Amino acid sequence: MNEQETGKPVFTREVLKRLHAPAPPPIKDFLNEPYPLDAAKVDEYQENGYVKLEGIITGAPLDYYRELIGLAVGHRFKDDERALAEKRVYEQSFLQAFNLWPHYPAIAEFVQCRRFAEAARRMMQVEGVKLWFDQALYKEPGGRITDYHVDAAFWPVQPAAKTTTIWMALVDVPIEKGCMAFAAGSHKLSPDAEFVDIFNAQEEIAIGDNVRHYPWEWAPLKQGDCTFHSGLVYHRAGGNNTDEMRKAMTIAYMTADATFDWPESNPEAGRRHGFATEGLQRGDLLESSFAPRLLFWGGGGDKLWRG
Numbered sequence: 001m002n003e004q005e006t007g008k009p010v011f012t013r014e015v016l017k018r019l020h021a022p023a024p025p026p027i028k029d030f031l032n033e034p035y036p037l038d039a040a041k042v043d044e045y046q047e048n049g050y051v052k053l054e055g056i057i058t059g060a061p062l063d064y065y066r067e068l069i070g071l072a073v074g075h076r077f078k079d080d081e082r083a084l085a086e087k088r089v090y091e092q093s094f095l096q097a098f099n100l101w102p103h104y105p106a107i108a109e110f111v112q113c114r115r116f117a118e119a120a121r122r123m124m125q126v127e128g129v130k131l132w133f134d135q136a137l138y139k140e141p142g143g144r145i146t147d148y149h150v151d152a153a154f155w156p157v158q159p160a161a162k163t164t165t166i167w168m169a170l171v172d173v174p175i176e177k178g179c180m181a182f183a184a185g186s187h188k189l190s191p192d193a194e195f196v197d198i199f200n201a202q203e204e205i206a207i208g209d210n211v212r213h214y215p216w217e218w219a220p221l222k223q224g225d226c227t228f229h230s231g232l233v234y235h236r237a238g239g240n241n242t243d244e245m246r247k248a249m250t251i252a253y254m255t256a257d258a259t260f261d262w263p264e265s266n267p268e269a270g271r272r273h274g275f276a277t278e279g280l281q282r283g284d285l286l287e288s289s290f291a292p293r294l295l296f297w298g299g300g301g302d303k304l305w306r307g
């Protein structure tokens with residue numbers, strides 16, 4: 001069967017070559033260009049634990065990466081024939097395409113770019129930034145809600161307050177398509193994030209008493225807009241009640257001097273080893289070729305970018 005008959009992309013050599021090809025010069029230039037980030041937005045992030053930014057990616061670069069990321073997600077899930085209802089409850093929230101960058105050099109260029117990393121650095125108010133991971137999160141039509149949780153509880157990374165995620169809308173994501181919602185200010189609750197086991201949920205997890213009464217703010221986005229959210233802010237997402245895919249790309253960052261560690265209150269985080277933490281002992285600097293340092297061009301280059 002060909003592409004028209006199946007409705008799914010066929011991964012010919014040509015398609016795979018695109019996922020390995022460097023971006024054309026104007027796209028590269030865009031990725032290197034700093035986002036004009038207003039200091040008031042950084043203050044808002046510090047205050048609420050999240051912030052919305054318009055047009056982090058626009059025009060041709062947005063079209064270019066929407067298509068490429070779509071191909072990478074399609075490739076990752078090419079052998080998964082299951083209907084939504086056949087999946088585990090957690091999987092019904094989204095197609096989770098974790099760490100695309102080590103597999104597809106074209107995506108690596110995007111994930112490691114200066115434009116996003118510099119904005120992350122300013123949000124976290126740190127000197128240097130390391131990549132933690134990327135993941136595309138495509139919520140299928142009819143996809144269920146994403147249960148409330150706090151990211152830092154899943155991550156063996158300290159300090160948790162110096163971790164952040166950019167959540168980029170590759171298409172318009174209004175409330176009915178499953179946009180994110182944040183418990184504004186909840187990042188100040190505790191430096192020890194509480195582990196909410198969304199992976200084994202059987203039904204919607206009731207929001208805990210500790211964060212139920214925070215103002216939960218919805219963050220609908222236009223394509224190309226993004227949010228940054230702290231590793232310590234509680235958040236969730238709505239279900240996708242449309243017949244179109246909710247296409248989002250996320251990149252998680254940590255401060256360049258982060259260590260492989262977790263609070264005593266959450267031993268679960270220590271069990272969550274990945275490529276980037278292989279061989280590390282608790283308390284080690286989180287050094288790995290799977291956690292490349294971004295914003296490091298030598299000669300204090302990152303200082304030139306300080307806003």
Ligand SMILES: O=C(O)CCC(=O)C(=O)O
Pocket residue numbers: 093094137139146151165167235236237248250
């Ligand atoms: O995209 C979603 O539905 C949830 C994303 C999320 O929880 C995150 O990026 O931390």
